[in-house]
Amino acid sequence: xxxxxxxxxxxxxxxxxxxxxxxxxxxxxxxxxxxxxxxxxxxxxxxxxxxxxxxxxxxxxxxxxxxxxxxxxxxxxxxxxxxxxxxxxxxxxxxxxxxxxxxxxxxxxxxxxxxxxxxxxxxxxxxxxxxxxxxxxxxxxxxxxxxxxxxxxxxxxxxxxxxxxxxxxxxxxxxxxxxxxxxxxxxxxxxxxxxxxxxxxxxxxxxxxxxxxxxxxxxxxxxxxxxxxxxxxxxxxxxxxxxxxxxxxxxxxxxxxxxxxxxxxxxxxxxxxxxxxxxxxxxxxxxxxxxxxxx
Amino acid sequence: xxxxxxxxxxxxxxxxxxxxxxxxxxxxxxxxxxxxxxxxxxxxxxxxxxxxxxxxxxxxxxxxxxxxxxxxxxxxxxxxxxxxxxxxxxxxxxxxxxxxxxxxxxxxxxxxxxxxxxxxxxxxxxxxxxxxxxxxxxxxxxxxxxxxxxxxxxxxxxxxxxxxxxxxxxxxxxxxxxxxxxxxxxxxxxxxxxxxxxxxxxxxxxxxxxxxxxxxxxxxxxxxxxxxxxxxxxxxxxxxxxxxxxxxxxxxxxxxxxxxxxxxxxxxxxxxxxxxxxxxxxxxxxxxxxxxxxxxxxxxxxxxxxxxxxxxxxxxxxxxxxxxxxxxxxxxxxxxxxxxxxxxxxxxxxxxxxxx
Numbered sequence: 001x002x003x004x005x006x007x008x009x010x011x012x013x014x015x016x017x018x019x020x021x022x023x024x025x026x027x028x029x030x031x032x033x034x035x036x037x038x039x040x041x042x043x044x045x046x047x048x049x050x051x052x053x054x055x056x057x058x059x060x061x062x063x064x065x066x067x068x069x070x071x072x073x074x075x076x077x078x079x080x081x082x083x084x085x086x087x088x089x090x091x092x093x094x095x096x097x098x099x100x101x102x103x104x105x106x107x108x109x110x111x112x113x114x115x116x117x118x119x120x121x122x123x124x125x126x127x128x129x130x131x132x133x134x135x136x137x138x139x140x141x142x143x144x145x146x147x148x149x150x151x152x153x154x155x156x157x158x159x160x161x162x163x164x165x166x167x168x169x170x171x172x173x174x175x176x177x178x179x180x181x182x183x184x185x186x187x188x189x190x191x192x193x194x195x196x197x198x199x200x201x202x203x204x205x206x207x208x209x210x211x212x213x214x215x216x217x218x219x220x221x222x223x224x225x226x227x228x229x230x231x232x233x234x235x236x237x238x239x240x241x242x243x244x245x246x247x248x249x250x251x252x253x254x255x256x257x258x259x260x261x262x263x264x265x266x267x268x269x270x271x272x273x274x275x276x277x278x279x280x281x282x283x284x285x286x287x288x289x290x291x292x293x294x295x
Numbered sequence: 296x297x298x299x300x301x302x303x304x305x306x307x308x309x310x311x312x313x314x315x316x317x318x319x320x321x322x323x324x325x326x327x328x329x330x331x332x333x334x335x336x337x338x339x340x341x342x343x344x345x346x347x348x349x350x351x352x353x354x355x356x357x358x359x360x361x362x363x364x365x366x367x368x369x370x371x372x373x374x375x376x377x378x379x380x381x382x383x384x385x386x387x388x389x390x391x392x393x394x395x396x397x398x399x400x401x402x403x404x405x406x407x408x409x410x411x412x413x414x415x416x417x418x419x420x421x422x423x424x425x426x427x428x429x430x431x432x433x434x435x436x437x438x439x440x441x442x443x444x445x446x447x448x449x450x451x452x453x454x455x456x457x458x459x460x461x462x463x464x465x466x467x468x469x470x471x472x473x474x475x476x477x478x479x480x481x482x483x484x485x486x487x488x489x490x491x492x493x494x495x496x497x498x499x500x501x502x503x504x505x506x507x508x509x510x511x512x513x514x515x516x517x518x519x520x521x522x523x524x525x526x527x528x529x530x531x532x533x534x535x536x537x538x539x540x541x542x543x544x545x546x547x548x549x550x551x552x553x554x555x556x557x558x559x560x561x562x563x564x565x566x567x568x569x570x571x572x573x574x575x576x577x578x579x580x581x582x583x584x585x586x587x588x589x590x591x592x593x594x595x596x597x598x599x600x601x602x603x604x605x606x607x608x609x610x611x612x613x614x615x616x617x618x619x620x621x622x623x624x625x626x627x628x629x630x631x632x633x634x635x636x637x638x639x640x641x642x643x644x645x646x647x648x649x650x651x
Binding site: 060063064065085086088089090092093094096099100101102103104105106109110113114116117119121124125130162169186 | 320321322398399402403404532535538539541542543545546548549550551552553591595596597599
């Protein structure tokens with residue numbers, strides 16, 4: 001595995017988001033072990049791995065919701081723990097796998113919730129905030145759903161509205177002068193519960209955001225083909241360890257797919273889309289020892 | 296292709312537009328809701344003391360030429376009815392907002408102020424004092440309200456420490472389970488003590504458990520006011536964070552909400568408001584679940600409107616129910632809890648059915 005892992009130690013000159021030797025344990029159960037990678041401004045990084053490989057935990061660490069047990073996560077070279085919650089939320093937003101509401105809000109209200117980090121206590125969203133929320137909805141093609149009840153939307157619509165709410169976190173009022181800092185979107189399995197059509201909708205929305213707004217993204221997913229259609233770099237994660245990392249064309253190979261999922265697969269460049277496609281065709285016996293390590 | 300699918304998806308829009316008028320700005324919704332529900336509360340509160348089995352004249356009540364000791368109308372108004380209406384307003388507002396807060400905290404629309412064992416603790420405290428025959432007042436302070444307040448805060452303390460003991464942060468699942476368990480546990484003790492108590496004591500406890508707004512004087516209200524005031528001051532800091540909490544705690548935290556602090560303040564304030572209300576009137580059911588849902592159907596889900604509107608409607612509803620309880624079978628009084636459940640229950644079911 002050493003030859004594969006060497007990719008993880010690669011260093012960039014101007015990292016936007018950087019994880020260095022990050023380990024994390026829930027109580028005594030070690031979930032992540034010395035994970036390192038970095039995200040360049042405007043990059044789309046995929047965290048790929050089977051269920052239970054620690055992807056969601058890694059994303060929560062990146063979002064500052066958890067603190068690493070060991071190692072360091074930095075945004076623009078600044079340790080996440082040292083950034084104020086509201087400041088962080090203006091630059092980095094999270095989109096969970098699914099969003100279930102306890103009470104029924106309208107789509108616009110959900111988008112406006114993204115303005116939270118910009119408001120002082122007791123401040124009410126002004127016309128400018130409403131404009132920014134509407135603009136965010138427009139960016140994900142959900143502007144016409146504005147008055148709908150969120151609970152009645154389809155899975156794909158919900159996901160795009162939640163992405164819009166995340167984008168509203170980045171929106172800057174005219175008074176917030178200065179250059180717009182690079183924004184990071186963290187998405188946890190954004191397509192896991194969607195059918196093919198909605199998967200395509202979400203993928204094209206993400207590609208467009210990356211192209212038009214140069215939104216940087218970290219996307220956790222177990223769907224290799226979805227990752228191949230959106231990400232430029234990937235980290236392969238299995239049982240909390242990095243198996244391989246690097247540009248997707250270099251990393252996505254039959255041997256890495258076998259090491260990741262225990263399947264034999266054909267990896268080809270798709271003639272029409274131009275990105276890699278993975279077709280699994282046989283199950284293999286587990287190669288990696290089942291190491292649920294206790295510390 | 297895509298456009299046509301979107302069009303199809305939005306044709307049945309009529310049925311799925313979010314409840315409440317969302318096209319208005321928040322300020323406008325807040326103004327309209329507060330003038331509507333607040334006006335209702337003020338009207339109810341003004342009219343309620345004038346209604347009752349004994350007719351009184353407003354002119355005579357405020358006629359200062361008659362000494363108070365001889366002015367029966369003024370006595371009925373100021374000693375019997377006005378404190379009672381004010382107690383109803385205080386209890387109704389507290390229970391309604393506490394219901395909203397518990398529902399948001401637990402992310403569960405079925406939660407009530409009594410879900411987490413606060414009322415069972417209060418009931419146990421009150422009935423222990425009644426049964427053990429503690430004198431009615433200890434150095435001027437009536438024993439039953441004090442005991443029920445201590446009982447409710449004790450129960451809240453147990454539930455809270457259970458939910459925080461072995462978890463990072465506050466586990467709402469443990470909170471819910473511990474609360475429900477504590478409710479049954481306290482009910483079992485109450486049953487046991489009742490079984491071994493004599494007839495008079497049992498009668499007194501049962502009466503207390505039914506809830507009663509007959510506070511006879513302003514003193515109990517003044518005693519409850521600091522606690523209720525503290526709870527409402529904390530409520531005021533919560534609405535926006537509670538909105539975000541309904542997205543889930545991770546989503547809220549990622550938008551910059553201090554989730555743990557919000558949960559703590561929510562639990563503490565709602566428990567305090569419930570404890571103070573129950574010690575004043577005994578447990579009066581149904582307000583904490585019917586009023587929040589009714590308000591949400593009218594104004595939408597935004598807690599910045601729902602919380603003040605619920606306070607006003609809760610106050611108006613309980614004061615109104617108490618008038619019915621006092622008058623409908625005069626000269627006998629019905630327990631006000633009977634009226635809240637009898638009127639609120641079917642109405643709520645009708646709303647539910649109509650909404651489907």
